[in-house]
Amino acid sequence: MKTLVTYVSNTGNTRRVAEAIFGEVPGEKEFGELSGIESLEAYDLIFIGFPINAGGPNPAAKEFIENNVAGKTVAVFTTHGAPEDHEDVAGWLAACREAASEADLLGLFDCQGEVDQAIIDFLLKADDPKLRAFGEAGASGEGKGQPDESRIERAREFAREVIAKAGD
Template sequence: MKTWVLYYSKGGNTKKIAEAIADELEEVLKSEQIPPAYPPENVSLLFIGTGEYAGKPDSKMVEFIRTLNTNRVKNAAVFGTSGGGTAEGKAIATVKSMLREKGINVVEEAFSCKGKNFIFFNRNRPDENDVKCAREYARKVYNSLKV
């Protein structure tokens, strides 16, 4: 099943989780920061990740979703990191809602974990356990959609 892992990461937290997800899966086209507004080819599963910034996904991620060529994406799974507040916050809910509005089938379960915030908060996050859980999430979602 062709899979694409896409993320936006300012501080590297979401990138670390994206790389763990991509490493776990077969047939991953790319794991990359937000590229042009379309997948390079049709994908069965798009893992899409963002950090949470003041309760919102990054504006670059929002713009990407607005211009996403949905004819090339069958399913999406959302993941993210947050330096404060709850691990699964409003940013993930916003991304899921935007994808659904575009008619993409979005996996209900999302993955989220804490990320370091400045130098004082969540200093060692995402940690080894977060990476392990991200890999497990990726495998679970991938296997649930694999035909």
């Protein structure tokens, strides 16, 4: 079995999750940014990760998934600035599932990822009170240091579960 772990990551959070997942993959495997992937043909199992950007899956990742995963065995992982129990997360995850609806989706993982200071500064100046509230949460230190070791360990567990399912 040949496995690919590929990701989009603007500020490194999703990449850290991708590395943890990759570390759990046995056998033949490849690791790389999604922008460098031309075809999924060679792979039996594909982990694809990306951040949540502006209330949905990162657009480049979403487009890639919609156009390339039909009939493939896939697991999706994502990071977002909001805490995992935020009311908007379920909708973002539904959009991730929807993008991969043509694939055999073996699992979906999400966790919080620290929001970059430049984004916090931008959100603090937004007109939309919801966006400002995100900025204020970030400015107060919420999410700092995420994904932490407990989240990385959850990502490893997720990888092991998906790999076990793929081997069934």
